[in-house]
Amino acid sequence: MLAPLPDVSLTDPAPSLSPLQWVGMQGIDLPVTVAEPGYWRELHARADVQVDLPAAHVKGIHMSRLYRQLDSLAEESALSALALRHALQAMIDSHLDCQSRSARLRLSLDLLTQRPALVTHDLSGWKSYPVRLDATLAQGVFQLRLQVGVGYSSTCPCSAALSRQLLEQGFLQAFAGEPLVEPDQVASWLRRHGTLATAHSQRSEAQVSVDLACDAPDLGILPLIARVEQALGTPVQTAVKRADEQAFAALNGRNLMFVEDAARRIQAALEGSYAQPRVHVRHMESLHPHDAVSWA
Numbered sequence: 001m002l003a004p005l006p007d008v009s010l011t012d013p014a015p016s017l018s019p020l021q022w023v024g025m026q027g028i029d030l031p032v033t034v035a036e037p038g039y040w041r042e043l044h045a046r047a048d049v050q051v052d053l054p055a056a057h058v059k060g061i062h063m064s065r066l067y068r069q070l071d072s073l074a075e076e077s078a079l080s081a082l083a084l085r086h087a088l089q090a091m092i093d094s095h096l097d098c099q100s101r102s103a104r105l106r107l108s109l110d111l112l113t114q115r116p117a118l119v120t121h122d123l124s125g126w127k128s129y130p131v132r133l134d135a136t137l138a139q140g141v142f143q144l145r146l147q148v149g150v151g152y153s154s155t156c157p158c159s160a161a162l163s164r165q166l167l168e169q170g171f172l173q174a175f176a177g178e179p180l181v182e183p184d185q186v187a188s189w190l191r192r193h194g195t196l197a198t199a200h201s202q203r204s205e206a207q208v209s210v211d212l213a214c215d216a217p218d219l220g221i222l223p224l225i226a227r228v229e230q231a232l233g234t235p236v237q238t239a240v241k242r243a244d245e246q247a248f249a250a251l252n253g254r255n256l257m258f259v260e261d262a263a264r265r266i267q268a269a270l271e272g273s274y275a276q277p278r279v280h281v282r283h284m285e286s287l288h289p290h291d292a293v294s295w296a
Contacts, residue, residue: 009060010097017056022104024050024066034111035078036218045109051091052138055099065094070105079107079133081144081216088137102138111148111221115238118247125238129225132209145276146219147209150228151236153201153248154283157256160199170196201252203236204259204283206266211275224274231269232262259283263294 026048033042049066073079073087084105091103110128117123130149136142170193175181208228212219229235233255237248257265262281270277279296 009058009062012059014057014059019056020053022050023053023061024048025063028067028070030070030107031074032107032109033076033078034109034219034221036220036222039113039222040078041112043109043112045107047108048106049091050104051095051098051100052102053098053100058098061095061098061100066091069094079219081135081142081212081214081219084133084135084144085137085142085214088135088142092137102136104134104136104138106135107133111225113222115235117239117241118237118244118251120241120244123239123241123244127236127238129221131221133219142214144212144214144216145209146212146221146224147207148221148225148228150206150208150225150232152204152206152229152232152262153234153236153252154204154259154262155199155201155234155252155256156287157258157261159287160253160256163197163199166197167194199256200286202284202286204262204281206232206262206282207280208266208270209278210270213275227269227273228266231265232257259292259294263296267296 028047028049030045030047031042032045033040047070049070051061051066053061069087069090072090073083076083088103088105091105092100109131111131112126112128114124115127117125132147134143134145134147136144171189174189174193175185206228208224210224234248234251237244240248259281262283263279266279266281267277270279279294281294283292285292
């Protein structure tokens with residue numbers, strides 16, 4: 001039992017002498033801590049990790065060494081640009097016998113946070129936001145990119161205009177020939193017929209990614225989400241009562257948008273404050289069996 005264990009990745013030559021761009025693992029379960037001003041939580045992440053293999057004669061890399069470096073990252077007090085860079089450098093250093101010079105890491109997780117109701121006091125619910133971090137250390141150059149997903153409601157401007165026209169026509173037909181209509185008559189008619197036609201709305205989602213500074217004190221996930229939600233104006237809600245649902249309906253009515261409008265709003269909100277912003281929005285149409293999409 002004391003005999004050395006064989007390691008064919010070191011002793012056996014590669015069957016064909018060719019370098020490989022990336023080699024590693026995907027879908028590793030990992031606990032990570034996200035800490036920002038006013039937020040601290042340990043979350044479940046899935047990690048994809050690889051190093052390059054430029055040595056054509058080397059049969060295989062050391063998967064266990066990558067795994068152990070990920071485990072060390074999980075023991076950090078909180079995720080940060082510096083911690084991610086140190087982890088990538090350690091992965092490269094652990095593969096000097098493979099002549100590795102680059103490493104990359106992708107972390108996918110759901111950021112869980114509480115959101116208050118729109119108007120009801122002391123009412124809130126939990127909401128998760130898909131988050132992805134892509135960190136690369138290649139030839140000594142470190143890059144870190146953050147992607148967040150934000151759900152929101154979108155009401156079609158064209159559908160709203162068509163609905164208003166039908167409402168107008170219905171009102172004119174109802175009171176045709178009457179020289180004077182009292183306010184209470186109008187109010188009564190609207191209570192009964194105000195939904196003669198309604199604009200179509202749909203749950204929608206935005207995928208937004210930005211570059212992060214290498215010396216950033218934290219990842220800035222929540223501020224980015226807040227910027228996107230503020231630009232859109234109608235983020236999906238968690239716990240609601242009727243008053244909150246009515247307030248949300250009012251927000252949608254004042255906040256009509258095509259998919260193009262949503263992408264431009266987010267783009268305008270990020271430019272000048274974030275590096276290399278990219279936006280992809282998707283409206284999951286209630287009118288059609290397909291989605292409307294836009295990129296910025």
